Amino acid sequence: MTLLSASTLPEIAAANGDALSVPDYRLEGRKVGIVHFGVGGFHRAHQAYYLNRLFNAGHSAEWAVCGVGLMPADAAMRDALTAQDGLYTFAAKFPDGLREASVIGSIAEYLFAPDDPEQVLSRMTDPAVRIVSLTVTEGGYNYNPSTGEFQYETPAVAADLDADFGQDGSAPQAGQAVHPQTMFGYVVEALRRRREAGVAPFTVLSCDNVRGNGHLAKEMVLAFARRKDEQTHAEPLAGWIEQNVAFPSCMVDRITPVTSDEDRAMIAEDYGIEDAWPVVSEDFIQWVLEDDFPAGRPAFEEVGVQMVQDVEPYELMKLRLLNCSHQAIAYFGLLLGHTYAHEACTDPDLTPFTRFLYMDDEGTPTVPEVPGIDLDAYKDQLIARFANEHVKDTLARLAAESSDRIPTWMMPVIRENLDAGRDVTVCAAIVASWARYAEGTGENGEQWPVVDRLRDRVMAAAAQHDQDPLAFLRDEELFGDLVQHEAFTRPYLDALETLRTDGARALLQKLTAQRLNGRG
Numbered sequence: 001m002t003l004l005s006a007s008t009l010p011e012i013a014a015a016n017g018d019a020l021s022v023p024d025y026r027l028e029g030r031k032v033g034i035v036h037f038g039v040g041g042f043h044r045a046h047q048a049y050y051l052n053r054l055f056n057a058g059h060s061a062e063w064a065v066c067g068v069g070l071m072p073a074d075a076a077m078r079d080a081l082t083a084q085d086g087l088y089t090f091a092a093k094f095p096d097g098l099r100e101a102s103v104i105g106s107i108a109e110y111l112f113a114p115d116d117p118e119q120v121l122s123r124m125t126d127p128a129v130r131i132v133s134l135t136v137t138e139g140g141y142n143y144n145p146s147t148g149e150f151q152y153e154t155p156a157v158a159a160d161l162d163a164d165f166g167q168d169g170s171a172p173q174a175g176q177a178v179h180p181q182t183m184f185g186y187v188v189e190a191l192r193r194r195r196e197a198g199v200a201p202f203t204v205l206s207c208d209n210v211r212g213n214g215h216l217a218k219e220m221v222l223a224f225a226r227r228k229d230e231q232t233h234a235e236p237l238a239g240w241i242e243q244n245v246a247f248p249s250c251m252v253d254r255i256t257p258v259t260s261d262e263d264r265a266m267i268a269e270d271y272g273i274e275d276a277w278p279v280v281s282e283d284f285i286q287w288v289l290e291d292d293f294p295a296g297r298p299a300f301e302e303v304g305v306q307m308v309q310d311v312e313p314y315e316l317m318k319l320r321l322l323n324c325s326h327q328a329i330a331y332f333g334l335l336l337g338h339t340y341a342h343e344a345c346t347d348p349d350l351t352p353f354t355r356f357l358y359m360d361d362e363g364t365p366t367v368p369e370v371p372g373i374d375l376d377a378y379k380d381q382l383i384a385r386f387a388n389e390h391v392k393d394t395l396a397r398l399a400a401e402s403s404d405r406i407p408t409w410m411m412p413v414i415r416e417n418l419d420a421g422r423d424v425t426v427c428a429a430i431v432a433s434w435a436r437y438a439e440g441t442g443e444n445g446e447q448w449p450v451v452d453r454l455r456d457r458v459m460a461a462a463a464q465h466d467q468d469p470l471a472f473l474r475d476e477e478l479f480g481d482l483v484q485h486e487a488f489t490r491p492y493l494d495a496l497e498t499l500r501t502d503g504a505r506a507l508l509q510k511l512t513a514q515r516l517n518g519r520g
Contacts, residue, residue, distance in 0.1 A: 001268060004275045006085040009103065012273060016101075020089075020271050023105035024056045027085065030064035030108040033298075035124050035202075037183050038135035039067035039077055039110065044088060045256040045281040047133060047207060051106035053303040063131075063298040064108035066123050070183065078112035080276035086110060089267050089278040092285075093390040100283065101271060113186070117179030124190035125199065130295035132190070133205040134217065136183055138404040139453055141210065141220045145407035146480040150223035160185035161227055165192075184224040191245065192237050203246045203293050209323055210408055211315060214249030214290060221247075248290040251315040253322065255341075255385060256281040257393040282391045284381075288314040313370040320363045321375075322382055323409045324430075328354045329386065330398035331433035335443060335504035341393040345386035349508040355383050357426045357515050366416045400451040402434055403458060407478050418487055425491040429511060432495035433504065435472040438462035443503050454478075465500065469493055 002008050002015070006027050013022045034051075036043060048065055055061045069077055081088065086107040092100040113120045123129060134140070142151050152158060163178035165185070180186045191201055204221065206213035225238035259277060267278045289300060291307040301307045308314070326341075332353070333344030344350050359379045367375065386393075414427045439462045441447050450459055457475065464471035473483040473492065482488055498507040 001274045002272055004084045004087050004089065004103070004273050006087065009087075012103065012271070015272055019101065021056075021102040023052065023087075023103060025061055025105070027087075027105055027108075030055075030061045030105070031128060032066040032108055032123065032126070033063040033128055034065045034131045034133055035068060035120075035129050036065050036133045036135070037068050037070065037186075038137070038140070039065075039069065039074075039081075039107070040135060041256045041259060041279050041281075042252075042254065043067075043135045043207070044104065044107070044279045045090060045092075046252055046254050046285065046287065047135075048104055048106045049090060049285070050287065050300060050303050050305060051298060052102070052104045054298055054300070055106060057302060059299055059302065061106075061108075062128070064106055066129075067107055067110040068120055068186070069110070069112045070114075070181070070186075072114075075112055077277065078110055078115070081107060081110040083276065089271065089273055089275045091263075091267070091278065091280045092283045093280060093388065094283045095384065095388045095390065097390055103273075104279075113180075117186075120186060121179075121190055121193065124186065124202070125193045125197065127199050130200075130202050131205055131293070131297065132187060132202050133207055134183065135207045137401065138208060138210055138408045139401060140183065140208065141216055142182075142184070143216070143220055144477055145404075145411065146477055148219075150220050152223075152227060156181040157184060157224070161224070161231060164232075165189045184221060187221055188225045188228060188237065188241070191241055192234075195237065195240055200295055201241075201245045203248065203295050203297070205248055205250070207250060207252050209252070209319060211319055211412065212249055212312070213315075214247040214292075214311075218242075218245075218247035221245075246292045246294050248292040249311045249315065250290060251286070251288040251311055251318050253286040253318055254281050254284060255388075255391060255393055257391060258397055260392070262392075280391070282385055282388055284385055286318075313368045314373075317367050317370045317373065317375070317378065319409055320366055320413055321359055321379060323405070324363055324413060325354050325359060325382060325386070326398045327402075327405060327410055327434070328358045328426075328430050330395050331430070331437040332504050332508065333395045334399060334437060334448065335433060335499070337442070337444070337446075338395060340389075341395060341398065342387050342389040342391070344395060345383060349505055349512065351383065352512055352516070353426070353508050355379060357511060358430070361515065362417060362422070362424065362426045363413060365420070365422060366413050396448070396451070399434075399437060401453065402438075403452050403454040403478055406431065406434060411479070411482075414482065414488065418485055424488050425495075425511065426515075428488055428491040429495040429507060431473075432492050432499055435462055435465070435496060436499040436504075438472070439465070465496065469496055 009022050090104050111120050160182050206217040229236040263280050267275050288306040290311045329344040338344045417424050438458045461472045473479050
């Protein structure tokens, strides 16, 4: 067994031959050009993967990544990547069981912000850094999904707004200022320092699964900056950010499950590598990126990234067909007793519900024409991707953080269909399956941990179903005024009652029979 590091790469390459590729560029030649907040499995299977391909193709490694972690749990990533010189093993799993394995070297540095906040800010103000990218999850943008408003009262955000980071135009001296806790605090403070130093601003690139992710990132950063301006006597910054900082949007896609001990064992047994945190994903990958990088960017188009002027059609296609379909299989799949996405997506009742009732009837009408895309073929491909048994994507992962995902992904589908007078029976059933799942106990008495930032709140609402079947929908932060729309509440109540009395399979069979028979 060989510990993964820069010094052992030649040994690893020699032992594996063509079965595993290693960086074909000098690791000591990497220069940080991108600071990335949120280095998890997805970033390492997607953006860092593309960069590694670019460097291997002979392009300059001046766009290597400095990863930044903010949360206490990110200390584990610091330990793993620092010990391995930023290297990690990546394996893409094909539906036929084949794998494409490689060692990725595009992450040159990882900083755990609580260790040394000034080091993070120093890196962000380096003129060589021209992009700050984000995968901070849907909830990381700190906004109310029903109103779209920035949530100033979030404790870490409120602390950053009150803190003095050195507002006299120079970096604060050690011990004389509080340092940022949030992505907003770091981004705004780094931009302030760059402005004061006469350094051009970086581009802020959101890579999260939210509609108009660039626009959302811009609006939330500006909301933070405006409030910060109100609380300091320094030269206002928000207007400068609005005029000078680019926030391109993009659509990202690659199913990447949480790394398991089984994955680590596979890397060890098949490649002889001891890797603290490898990454596995499906073989499919897509990135559609708005070409708005005034400070410069890597030549992403050279490695398959689609550089476009308008991302929205691709973005809506992915969010409303892939992400919402993941929600369709997540709760129903767990209620049916499945563990993995591939089990749910080969279930004889859940598969047609997802592919035809949701995708065709309620998802597709909200998707605009997408240049160069056959939507029927795309939907068939999604089912095939979900059914890849080698990826072993857990339904628990898909069901996590539902209070961020359902309002962000599915509520726009529901609203658009309601506004157009279209049926929302299937979306109502999916929301009802979330409400039933949030009760915390399955149909056969099995129990599962509800992983959600609003866990106590959603479980408390679900616990009231006997007294108030609409209790779950009364949370205005999650659903707005949806509880007042009979076109939604009627099928929702029917679905919830069936789920609680007859079970998930009975509901799926009933809905499928009604819809497909109606087509003749």
